[in-house]
Amino acid sequence: MSTQIQDKPSGQPLTLKDLHIENPRWCAGCGDFGIIAAIKRFMVDQQMVAAQTVNVSGIGCSGRAPNYINAYGAHTIHGRPITVALGLALARPDLHIFIHSGDGDALSIGGNHLIHGINKNFKCVFLLYDNELYALTKSQTSPTTRKGHATNTQPFGTLLEPINPVRTALGLGASFVASTTDWMPDHLASTLGAAFQHSGFAFVHISQRCPHFDAENFDHKSSSWFSFLKHPNGIAPDKRLTDKTECIEHNPSDIEAAFRYSNAERRYYGLFFQDKNKPRYDQILHDLVEKAEKKPRSKILDRYQLE
Numbered sequence: 048m049s050t051q052i053q054d055k056p057s058g059q060p061l062t063l064k065d066l067h068i069e070n071p072r073w074c075a076g077c078g079d080f081g082i083i084a085a086i087k088r089f090m091v092d093q094q095m096v097a098a099q100t101v102n103v104s105g106i107g108c109s110g111r112a113p114n115y116i117n118a119y120g121a122h123t124i125h126g127r128p129i130t131v132a133l134g135l136a137l138a139r140p141d142l143h144i145f146i147h148s149g150d151g152d153a154l155s156i157g158g159n160h161l162i163h164g165i166n167k168n169f170k171c172v173f174l175l176y177d178n179e180l181y182a183l184t185k186s187q188t189s190p191t192t193r194k195g196h197a198t199n200t201q202p203f204g205t206l207l208e209p210i211n212p213v214r215t216a217l218g219l220g221a222s223f224v225a226s227t228t229d230w231m232p233d234h235l236a237s238t239l240g241a242a243f244q245h246s247g248f249a250f251v252h253i254s255q256r257c258p259h260f261d262a263e264n265f266d267h268k269s270s271s272w273f274s275f276l277k278h279p280n281g282i283a284p285d286k287r288l289t290d291k292t293e294c295i296e297h298n299p300s301d302i303e304a305a306f307r308y309s310n311a312e313r314r315y316y317g318l319f320f321q322d323k324n325k326p327r328y329d330q331i332l333h334d335l336v337e338k339a340e341k342k343p344r345s346k347i348l349d350r351y352q353l354e
Contacts, residue, residue, distance in 0.1 A: 061096075104128055144170070149175075152176075234283075
């Protein structure tokens with residue numbers, strides 16, 4: 048990572064220029080550009096301290112995200128960013144942790160870790176970049192590839208119905224489940240804000256375009272195929288599109304309605320569910336450590352000595 052990261056605020060306001068390292072190297076039109084821009088915009092709006100912010104990623108196109116944000120970061124191995132992030136949360140509870148994971152990274156090889164990350168409910172913002180295929184490996188079928196779509200691994204069309212990320216997160220008991228897109232910057236920024244304020248594992252599903260390998264997916268020029276979920280306790284619809292599609296009133300505390308919207312053929316964007324009272328594994332462990340009997344290091348192993 049960059050050596051320009053400061054350990055404490057310098058007194059000068061954080062700017063987008065401060066967060067710039069190099070121009071991202073993704074295909075032209077990739078939705079990842081919009082996601083990175085939204086994160087930087089959010090960090091500036093919040094005036095976050097770079098030295099207290101960590102971006103953790105797995106493998107895939109989204110895996111390069113930490114390389115393009117002038118904060119601390121870790122580009123880990125395939126499907127394991129959650130385990131690294133949990134270690135950071137336990138060792139440094141003062142950090143702001145963002146996890147970047149693709150649909151293959153999170154729902155295929157990393158599926159087991161997603162289960163336990165959601166269950167442990169440690170404090171982080173988990174961003175699922177979902178372009179519905181493996182793009183870094185040149186258009187292979189991923190867990191979310193729509194049925195019938197031709198890929199290099201299934202050239203006659205994908206054979207199975209895709210995994211539904213939002214429904215999966217709800218079923219695993221996630222304490223925060225939201226969905227947004229890379230091409231709606233205001234809604235994406237609002238979703239990041241709501242996720243960041245949540246005390247627990249904030250699961251954010253992002254519909255992400257891949258025009259190089261699947262240009263026909265996600266018609267970002269039309270809004271007829273999706274609706275917004277809105278509520279005073281939820282995420283406001285994108286102002287540019289409220290008069291172009293329907294906005295559904297949905298209380299994010301209603302888990303049954305959240306499942307209904309996640310199961311619908313129509314897409315919904317917004318806050319599906321939030322439980323602010325679910326216990327946090329990291330907080331429980333920190334409390335145990337705080338209450339534990341204090342001993343000098345030389346005495347820690349005394350109880351294992353034979354009489």
